[in-house]
Amino acid sequence: MNIGWYLVVSAIVFCIGAGGVLVRRNPLVVLLCLELMLNGANLSLVAFARMWGNQSGQIFALIVMVVAACEVTVGLGLVVAIYRRRLPIDVDELNELKG
């Protein structure tokens, strides 16, 4: 398969994730959609690594996975803290930090 097909799949996955971040209001699902966006970017990184025959892109993808794991940990910690304070679990209601 040509590399272009993989890039198209990665673009579609990224855009589905971006649309989900905009549409959904549950912070858990927003985090899941962020994962989708990171995975789309990962797929294109790995595809470019294959295109150049260079493994640095795979290293980049692994680092992206580490950052995604950190983001999920902190985000889920925040969601649990919000739940403990009996606040609504809804990103539209949690707007105290909005400027």
Place this chain on the structure above:
Amino acid sequence: MSAVLFFIAAIGAITGAVGVVMLRNPFYSVLALAFHLVSLAALFLLLRAEFVAAAQVIVYAGAVMVLYVFVVAYIGGGEQLTSGGVLRVLGPLFALALAIELCIAMLGAGLSGVSSKGAPYIPGFGTPAHIGTLFLTTYLYPFEIASILLLAAAVGAVVLARRRRGLEPDEDVEARIEAPRPAWTGTMAEAGGIRVPVQEGWPGTADGERVGTTGQPNQEGGW
């Protein structure tokens, strides 16, 4: 053969991604994301990224998804939480426009590599040995920084999610603090078993109950 595998994996990945966004129950969204991740790992294998695929299945579809499932089970879900109003319409439109733009940008760029099958295969490309060598030689700094980042995230998650005291007022403790107590209780004099001079008007000094705990008679300043 590789084309068939590619289309199966790509359709699986896109179906999983759509399922994450569309499904109402967050639990089903998590399951759809796990399916998406496994399909994506198959795509990584087709791109000869063996170690990345293994890490994807083990770390993402294993560990991170278990974390998600725990939090969804703790919080519960199932409310219909799609936003109403402007974003409900503009979000999908924005995503569609972005997808078209990205496809035009990548396929219309005229890169000769995009329409090829990639560079010639080097033996051992993407295996754990090669990736590990790169991590410990060329990319040592990113490797160490990633480990520090993981440590910071773990500590931060524990600090964020722990059970705090003092966020909401604890009535029991406050009632105990506010309650009147007999004079000289809770002091070193009481602990030493010393009878203190009783004055009129102190609470809890009705009938000589201020005798020391050892039952000894009044001693002044014994300590």
